[in-house]
Amino acid sequence: MQEFIYYNKDGIDFPLPETIFVTQTLTDIPHNEYIVSNAKAANAELIADEIDFYIKNSQDSLADKIKNVEKLYEINATKFDNAKDMFFKEEISNSVLLVCENEQKSEVLKAMVPDEFDLFHITADIIKDLEGKIGNLTVTIEDGEEDVQLNVSQIIWYNKKDIACKFSGIFDPTEIELNDVLAQVRINITNYEYRKVIAYDSSICQYHERREEVCGRCEAVCPTNAITKIDSSKHLEFSHVDCTNCGECFSVCPSGSLEYTPQGKESIYYTSDFYKDIHPLIIPSKMDIKNLNVSTKEKVLPFVLDTSLFLDESSLLTIVQMSGSQVVIYNSDFSDSVTNSIQIINDIYQAKFQKDAILIAKDEEELKLRLEEVSFVENSYVNYNQQGQRKREIFSSRLEKLVGDNDFGTVKTGEFVHYGKVKVNEATCTLCLSCVGACNVSALTANAEDNTLRLNASICTACGYCEASCPEADCLTIERDVIELKPTWFKEEILAKDTLFACVECGKEFATTKAVEKIANMMGPIFASNPTKQRTLYCCEDCKAKLMIKQGLLDA
Structure with missing residues (x-):
């Protein structure tokens, strides 16, 4: 059964392998459960816009194009197979709170279907507090001498205050068009679905149940209430419905206790395996690759991510080493931690290869230059089975193979990694x-x-x-x-x-010599008048008790 489908009403200029069902019409398509498609119109689990981008822009030979189109399908199937995200649904009622002035209220009422929402209206100045999540938002408002709590499912808030930025289900018509806001509110009432994209291993979390707080970076960079620190117990709490899938928490987590489930470290590893002797062009989905018109030289293949913000030094080095090439990242903005990780990798490659490993392009003009510049890095290819390794272990193993028996000096890491x-x-x-x-x-x-x-x-x-x-x-x-x-x-x-100290009574080794000597030096003067107590300082736990009981009997 075919899992790949290619749809284009204008057809395609060259043949595709039999593994891909090619069609120019959406009628009479076999009722297969397709995994990957190049177009939304042809229903599939994953839509890979990079397929048409590659076909349109690549300068590869015809034979390589045929091979690489199939490879792009297989890359997406690999991503699908290794994804560990889960989908959930939230019940959303039609209760909507409108926060605005009266003239803006009139604008909203004109754009609405009459009585389609259970609508409440207040002005922003009486809002005191806000909590909850989409489907269950509680707004505390001033009402005379008493505070009143108003429960709603969604909020339309003109010029929303900072207090609202961390909550899901709050939409600002000054940021997106009012009709788009109303359309989104309607869709949410019909079917609100969200993904669990955070996998968490508390055993290596450097905040979890520690007496002192030495980490909490994930909560600090989270733009919503998706991650909350419970300081009394030093636990992290996750609200997956509030997660915007930005990815920043993953790149700042030092130990790898947080992992991005749609494209975790195993997914990156297996996907990177397709890029040997290829120049990877990393593009986050927000960059709209479908409408990107940039000619790519031979052996350039797109590497599409949901977001680039989950990339860290470990995943970046994996992609770089498994391609044996410099990597181009096309993105309009980078988080501090991703920028820091790129700097670390580039400093390492400069030390050994005298060239950057990662080339950044923030707009189309820069992208054209980087795609001309990108080249293979001689003797840089590294592949090994990294299954079961944690984030830091992967980076350490890969870096060790790069260093070999040489000494390339030191690299400074920075403020965020x-x-x-x-x-x-x-x-x-x-x-x-x-x-x-x-x-x-x-x-x-x-x-x-x-x-x-x-x-x-x-x-x-x-x-x-x-x-x-x-x-x-x-x-x-x-x-x-x-x-x-x-x-x-x-x-x-x-x-x-240190050496182990043997009990002076029974000869059993029970502590380090330095530990025994430290305690003896502290307690010796206190026990100076009692030889038995002095001797107990050099005894194991059992002999210590026996000596003290014996001394007690003698004293009696």
């Missing part, structure tokens, strides 16, 4: 391992075989929780925002080492 190197004063470290317990990305580990504290700097997020958790003064510090491009950066480094 952090790497770092933990340093320990071995003289004051007692190997209590509080830092190991604090590190949930396993950058800090303890080796029981040789009683060492070890660091893999390449996966450290420089969050600082180990620094906050260390009980010793002048012991643990972090050198932040640096990546060392040399082999030792990826190897476990011994930060501190």
Whole structure:
């Protein structure tokens, strides 16, 4: 059964493989469940506008065009197969609140069908508070001496205040046309569907249940109430119905505890595999590739994303290495974290290859220049099975393969994407391992075989929780925002080492020598008049109790 369909009423100038059903009419189409189509008119799970863009603009040979059109279908099918987003529906009643002045109210009433909404009207000056989400919005308003709560499903708010920007279901006719607002409100009442695009792993979240707040970047960049910090419990709460699918939270998450479900790290990996010896042209869907007229030289193939804002240094390096080419990103704006990630990758490639890995184009003129400039990077292709690896582990493994046995110096990371190197004063470290317990990305580990504290700097997020958790003064510090491009950066480094202390009574090893000596130095003067208590300082837990009981019997 064919899963791919190509529809164009004007036909196509060259044949397509048999895997693609080609038609010039929408009548008598076989009732297959198509996965990928080039046009919305031909119903399918995914609409790939990049197919017609490629056919229209590519300078590839005819043979390569035929092969690459099929490849674009397969890329979208791979994206579909690896997507983990889920769709939900929300019940929306016809209760609508109109927030505006009287003259604007008249404008809305003229544009509405009479009595189509259960309509309430207030002015913005009496609004005190707002909470909830589309389908269940609660507006607190002043009404004389008492506050009144008004429950509605959607709000039309002229010149909406900042308080309204974080909530779904609020529309401003000064931002989009009034008729478009009313059309959207009607559609929502008929069928409001939203996606769950955030997958969350609390075990590596650097906010979740920590005694001190060392991270909360996802909530800080979220433009809505989709992510909320519960400071009392240090938990994150997610309102998927409020998510605008902007993608910023994913790129700022240091550990990878948040993942973009429509195109997660596995999807990026499998999709990138199609781009070997190809120049990837990354285009977010908002850039309207369907109407983009830019001639592309041979071996340029579009790589379409829902949004580019979820890209991080790990996914970018994956695409770059698996293509063996520079990558062009066409986007009108970039978040700070994505810009920081691009800078990191480019600095690394400049250090080794003396050229940027990622070329940015913010408009069509820049895009034309970048597409002429883009080239392959000799000896840069890297592919390995990265399944099961976390975000930082993927970046570390790929970077290690790029560095090899060389030393390319250091790269500074920056304000929004952090790497770092933990340093320990071995003289004051007692190997209590509080830092190991604090590190949930396993950058800090303890080796029981040789009683060492070890660091893999390449996966450290420089969050600082180990620094906050260390009980010793002048012991643990972090050198932040640096990546060392040399082999030792990826190897476990011994930060501190000690011997185990044997109980003076039974000989059982029960603690590190430094820990025992520290406690003995603190408590020794206090127990100076009692030799038995002094001896307990060098005993295991069992022998300590036995000595104290024996001393108690003797005293009795």
